[in-house]
Amino acid sequence: MGFFVTSLIFLVIGIIACLCTRICFNRGPSTNLFHLTLVITATVCCWMMWAIVYLAQMKPLINPILNEAE
Amino acid sequence: MVGCCPPMDLMRSEEMQLVQLIIPLESSHLTVSHLGDLGLLQFKDLNADKSPFQRTYANQIKKCGEMARRLRYFREQMSNAGISAPPKSFTRNDIKVDDLEVKLGELEAELTEMNANNGKLQRTYNELVEYKLVLQKAGEFFHSAQSIAAAQQREMEAQQTEESLDTPLLTDQEKSGDPSKQVQLGFFTGLVPREKSMPFERILFRATRGNVFLRQTTAENPVTDPASGEKVEKNVFVIFYSGERAKTKILKICEAFGANRYPFSEDFGKQAQMLKEVSGKLSELRTTIDAGLLHRGNLLQTIGDQFEQWNILVRKEKSIYHTLNMLSMDVTKKCLVAEGWCPVFATQQIQDLLHRATLDSNSQVEAIFQVLYTKESPPTYFRTNKFTTAYQEIVDSYGIARYREANPTVYTVVTFPFLFAVMFGDWGHGICLLICTLYLVIREKKLGSQKLGDIMEMMFGGRYVILMMAIFSIYTGFIYNEFFSVPFELFGKSAYDCRDLSCKDATIDGLIKVRDAYPFGLDPVWHGSRSELPFLNSLKMKMSILLGVAQMNLGIMMSFCNATFFRSCVDIWFQFVPQIIFLNSLFGYLSFLIVLKWCTGSKADLYHIMIYMFLSPTDDLGENELFSGQKTTQIVLLLLALVAVPWMLLPKPFIMKRQHENRHQGESYIPLQAEESLQGEAANGSHGEHEEFEFSEVLVHQLIHTIEFVLGAVSNTASYLRLWALSLAHSELSTVFYDKVLMLAWGYNNVFILIIGIIVFIFATVGVLLVMETLSAFLHALRLHWVEFQNKFYFGDGYKFYPFSFSLMVEEEE
Numbered sequence: 001m002g003f004f005v006t007s008l009i010f011l012v013i014g015i016i017a018c019l020c021t022r023i024c025f026n027r028g029p030s031t032n033l034f035h036l037t038l039v040i041t042a043t044v045c046c047w048m049m050w051a052i053v054y055l056a057q058m059k060p061l062i063n064p065i066l067n068e069a070e
Numbered sequence: 071m072v073g074c075c076p077p078m079d080l081m082r083s084e085e086m087q088l089v090q091l092i093i094p095l096e097s098s099h100l101t102v103s104h105l106g107d108l109g110l111l112q113f114k115d116l117n118a119d120k121s122p123f124q125r126t127y128a129n130q131i132k133k134c135g136e137m138a139r140r141l142r143y144f145r146e147q148m149s150n151a152g153i154s155a156p157p158k159s160f161t162r163n164d165i166k167v168d169d170l171e172v173k174l175g176e177l178e179a180e181l182t183e184m185n186a187n188n189g190k191l192q193r194t195y196n197e198l199v200e201y202k203l204v205l206q207k208a209g210e211f212f213h214s215a216q217s218i219a220a221a222q223q224r225e226m227e228a229q230q231t232e233e234s235l236d237t238p239l240l241t242d243q244e245k246s247g248d249p250s251k252q253v254q255l256g257f258f259t260g261l262v263p264r265e266k267s268m269p270f271e272r273i274l275f276r277a278t279r280g281n282v283f284l285r286q287t288t289a290e291n292p293v294t295d296p297a298s299g300e301k302v303e304k305n306v307f308v309i310f311y312s313g314e315r316a317k318t319k320i321l322k323i324c325e326a327f328g329a330n331r332y333p334f335s336e337d338f339g340k341q342a343q344m345l346k347e348v349s350g351k352l353s354e355l356r357t358t359i360d361a362g363l364l365h366r367g368n369l370l371q372t373i374g375d376q377f378e379q380w381n382i383l384v385r386k387e388k389s390i391y392h393t394l395n396m397l398s399m400d401v402t403k404k405c406l407v408a409e410g411w412c413p414v415f416a417t418q419q420i421q422d423l424l425h426r427a428t429l430d431s432n433s434q435v436e437a438i439f440q441v442l443y444t445k446e447s448p449p450t451y452f453r454t455n456k457f458t459t460a461y462q463e464i465v466d467s468y469g470i471a472r473y474r475e476a477n478p479t480v481y482t483v484v485t486f487p488f489l490f491a492v493m494f495g496d497w498g499h500g501i502c503l504l505i506c507t508l509y510l511v512i513r514e515k516k517l518g519s520q521k522l523g524d525i526m527e528m529m530f531g532g533r534y535v536i537l538m539m540a541i542f543s544i545y546t547g548f549i550y551n552e553f554f555s556v557p558f559e560l561f562g563k564s565a566y567d568c569r570d571l572s573c574k575d576a577t578i579d580g581l582i583k584v585r586d587a588y589p590f591g592l593d594p595v596w597h598g599s600r601s602e603l604p605f606l607n608s609l610k611m612k613m614s615i616l617l618g619v620a621q622m623n624l625g626i627m628m629s630f631c632n633a634t635f636f637r638s639c640v641d642i643w644f645q646f647v648p649q650i651i652f653l654n655s656l657f658g659y660l661s662f663l664i665v666l667k668w669c670t671g672s673k674a675d676l677y678h679i680m681i682y683m684f685l686s687p688t689d690d691l692g693e694n695e696l697f698s699g700q701k702t703t704q705i706v707l708l709l710l711a712l713v714a715v716p717w718m719l720l721p722k723p724f725i726m727k728r729q730h731e732n733r734h735q736g737e738s739y740i741p742l743q744a745e746e747s748l749q750g751e752a753a754n755g756s757h758g759e760h761e762e763f764e765f766s767e768v769l770v771h772q773l774i775h776t777i778e779f780v781l782g783a784v785s786n787t788a789s790y791l792r793l794w795a796l797s798l799a800h801s802e803l804s805t806v807f808y809d810k811v812l813m814l815a816w817g818y819n820n821v822f823i824l825i826i827g828i829i830v831f832i833f834a835t836v837g838v839l840l841v842m843e844t845l846s847a848f849l850h851a852l853r854l855h856w857v858e859f860q861n862k863f864y865f866g867d868g869y870k871f872y873p874f875s876f877s878l879m880v881e882e883e884e
Contacts, residue, residue: 006589029076034480037078041484049492049549050590052616056609057565057587059671063580064566064599 109875451871469866497547618790625862
């Protein structure tokens with residue numbers, strides 16, 4: 001799974017979460033916007049974290065050198 | 071925010087208005103009481119110049135204070151008697167305050183009388199108990215003395231004929247002292263506290279120069295002292311003395327030592343009679359006391375049943391009069407004038423409520439509600455729910471938002487637990503945390519109604535914060551691939567493998583990448599490898615900078631939201647734009663380079679690039695070149711950053727000066743100060759408009775702001791490196807506990823050692839990682855939000871909306 005496919009999965013999960021909160025907690029436009037902001041922020045945070053770790057491992061300059069004991 | 075979107079909850083504080091209520095005197099009490107039930111109006115004190123005693127309702131408040139005192143007395147009595155008031159018994163039998171006052175007075179009188187009687191009876195009872203003890207013990211003593219004397223008498227008679235050396239001297243003496251010469255001995259009997267018995271004896275001996283005979287026996291059970299009512303260990307004593315002087319001395323000493331004396335007769339017949347009498351009295355008293363106590367208990371129980379209701383009623387009454395005292399009396403003395411802040415959305419509610427109060431109190435005149443216009447800054451009021459309250463409090467403890475300014479809570483709800491989790495990434499620990507908070511969240515109804523300890527209260531208040539922290543830690547734990555520091559291959563195979571089948575090189579040159587990168591999170595192969603730390607450090611350091619730059623940009627975007635909301639073009643063009651250019655041309659560019667380096671796998675040295683971008687921007691980059699045209703880009707970015715500094719500093723003060731001059735152009739007349747005071751208190755805040763425009767002050771302010779931002783951009787970015795440091799510390803600590811405790815204990819192949827190892831591991835994990843590390847990560851996340859995030863846009867110089875509300879009052883008292 002490449003970078004873009006997983007990013008797409010994150011996007012889909014984000015959209016699903018947005019829809020879920022919209023359907024489950026429909027409390028008027030202002031509150032819905034607030035919920036939307038929360039879900040988007042959370043999705044972006046999670047995606048960023050994953051993306052950073054994934055990108056860092058794509059073309060690493062250091063290779064894992066096993067410990068002698070193991 | 072923007073016209074096309076609906077306003078977001080929590081983003082802005084509620085719109086407030088200053089309102090004036092003119093309430094007829096007869097309905098004022100009911101109106102204020104209804105307003106307290108609603109809890110959406112903050113009264114302004116219109117009598118601030120008057121002392122509490124000069125105010126209209128000082129007497130009523132005094133009365134309420136008296137009632138509260140009586141209730142406290144009842145509470146004390148109830149807790150002494152071990153009766154607890156049921157917390158909230160909503161048996162709504164409405165009682166008027168005046169009736170309650172009378173009732174409380176009666177109850178207090180009854181209770182004090184009952185207590186006094188009981189006290190008296192108890193004292194008599196205790197005295198009798200002591201007397202009985204004395205009768206028993208001294209009786210025993212006299213009896214044994216008599217029998218010994220009789221035995222000696224007999225012996226003596228037997229021995230009289232045969233004198234021998236065995237005859238003790240003492241008996242000799244006694245024998246010689248024949249009854250006719252005997253001195254009349256007096257005696258006292260009584261009880262003395264045991265710890266004082268030794269000094270008592272010594273003093274007696276010294277005072278009478280040894281001419282005293284003291285006999286003590288211990289009373290087995292502690293006795294209740296009649297005077298103090300406490301349980302004391304005591305000794306029964308009998309003192310024999312001779313002479314009047316010795317008697318007075320002994321009496322004084324007894325008094326000084328708190329030794330209670332009781333009459334005692336030598337005659338056995340009388341003794342028996344006394345004993346019988348005392349026992350009879352005792353049982354009689356016991357039943358009387360029991361009946362009294364039962365009666366008192368019943369009384370207290372009836373008080374206890376309604377106590378909470380009365381308590382709330384009295385407190386409400388007191389707060390109502392406090393509020394009424396803040397209103398000013400109209401000149402005609404027929405109505406009260408109130409001023410206060412209320413949210414705009416509550417207008418209709420308050421008007422309805424005023425109407426209802428008028429009807430309920432049969433007043434002929436309706437209260438008047440009108441909105442006042444003022445320049446005064448209104449209080450800040452956020453409508454939070456049980457989920458967002460804790461986050462709002464995190465923000466509020468830094469500073470209450472300025473009226474209607476953008477509220478960081480909107481993002482803090484997510485970013486706070488997220489940054490915490492970046493430092494606390496371990497899904498094992500996350501699950502532990504989750505279980506703890508789930509318990510709090512699930513039982514919140516039950517826990518919310520009872521009193522908790524200080525620390526527990528804090529945990530309970532922040533349960534939703536901790537819940538989110540736990541959920542995010544589980545997520546970041548998966549990213550870091552750590553479960554109590556143990557990695558799992560959950561998301562597919564590791565990307566690395568040996569170079570050849572023999573795997574000889576694995577410990578020298580390392581493994582080789584054979585597949586695509588590990589799809590989710592950190593490759594498990596890194597764990598325990600020799601290159602783990604260099605790799606993780608590089609990764610986490612870069613991650614901290616990326617997250618930091620992102621959050622700081624978000625902060626500057628919030629300042630943009632503020633500027634558009636307050637329609638301040640100056641702030642957009644001369645604050646927001648140069649700020650975002652400055653930050654991104656330096657650290658945005660760094661972030662871009664980091665990502666680019668990862669994507670291309672280049673070996674360029676980012677430190678070198680960044681340093682020489684300043685030192686010699688025109689030099690060739692050589693092997694550090696990541697993309698073509700990098701040199702030009704860097705020069706442009708550097709110039710932009712350099713231009714942004716004066717851009718931030720200079721135009722704003724000049725434009726503000728121009729605006730100020732334009733506003734006051736043609737104002738050749740200055741409004742008289744007297745005019746203002748005529749407008750009454752409504753115009754209190756309007757001084758602000760005519761304030762002097764101090765250009766130098768504004769310039770210095772802007773200079774400080776600019777310097778702070780420019781230096782802050784560097785130091786704040788560096789400050790985000792704490793994310794790396796703390797997450798490193800966390801993972802290293804958990805590795806140490808796992809390897810050096812659990813695995814070491816496992817290696818011994820001994821059940822006993824293993825159990826000890828497990829116990830130590832659990833305690834270390836809970837104590838150090840779950841408690842200490844949580845706290846420190848919490849504090850660092852707090853700092854990142856308060857300083858690095860909020861200083862980009864948050865003024866935090868507002869004041870909190872504090873409505874007159876009964877529910878708030880009850881919460882506070884608890």
